[in-house]
Amino acid sequence: DTGVSQNPRHKITKRGQNVTFRCDPISEHNRLYWYRQTLGQGPEFLTYFQNEAQLEKSRLLSDRFSAERPKGSFSTLEIQRTEQGDSAMYLCASSLPVTNTEAFFGQGTRLTVV
């Protein structure tokens, strides 16, 4: 499968714990995005990488959130001191470095904070 891969698919954690998600984009895509989707809502933009550089961050990305893409390939999204409000589906997407292209999404990581 050469699509966007996200791991784990599901994560249940206790409030206050740290969690880390991984995203492997389509190999030739140098743009990578993280979105968050809560029940009944559309995905909301969190952050964007071009190669290893994090070029844009949403105000939704509080200080407890950090994303990295150290070698311009896979990316990780870490949430520290999780809160119940962090429960959501975290979606990763990637695209070619062309302005008019579409983004391809992974299947997401569903986080439940108990």
Add this chain to the structure above:
Amino acid sequence: AQSVAQPEDQVNVAEGNPLTVKCTYSVSGNPYLFWYVQYPNRGLQFLLKYITGDNLVKGSYGFEAEFNKSQTSFHLKKPSALVSDSALYFCAVRDRIGAGSYQLTFGKGTKLSVIP
């Protein structure tokens, strides 16, 4: 700031009938417009996009969408609905330049139910 409105939370249509899922948008410049579909416990799948040119865009699985600049709309259509089309549909916009040019802004989604 860019925004998308999908005025219908749910659309019900009989199998074989035409379907329309509505979308209107707001963006400061000229938009790129997209439709995605989401099946239960799955990620978003790209259906079609409007970049420039012909206002009628054809996409996957027999779907098409019509871009109307004066009405700032990008409604999704299909001439004959299938039960397998039942899913959650999202409209999204991206600005061509500026701060919004990297991020997609999505609507809240419309649940399409095709009744056999």
